Amino acid sequence: MKANVGTIxxxxxxxxxxxxxxxTLTGIIxxxxxxxxxxxxxGVVRFCPLYPLLGISTCKR
Structure with missing residues (x-):
């Protein structure tokens, strides 16, 4: 998995x-x-499986 999720x-x-x-935990939703x-x-793993399918990458690397 190559990182494709940028900082922001x-x-x-x-x-x-x-x-x-x-x-959810507070019962509001x-x-x-x-x-x-x-x-x-x-966000934690910096990889979105949908991005490669759409040809998107917000990561500058």
Whole structure:
């Protein structure tokens, strides 16, 4: 896996993921908030499996 998620993209993914999970744990939103695991995971590992299919890379390397 080659990194394809840049710094700003990574930070936003992690923030959105944590926010969705926190909202789910506090009961503000329903179980669909666990979808926050996806952006959190892709932000942590710096790889989005959808990006190569679309020919996108936000990573400068």
């Amino acid at each position: 993209d990574r930070v936003l993914r992690i923030l959105v993921g944590v926010l969705l999970i926190a909202l 329903g179980l669909w908030g666990w979808i926050g695991l996806v952006p959190l995971a892709t």
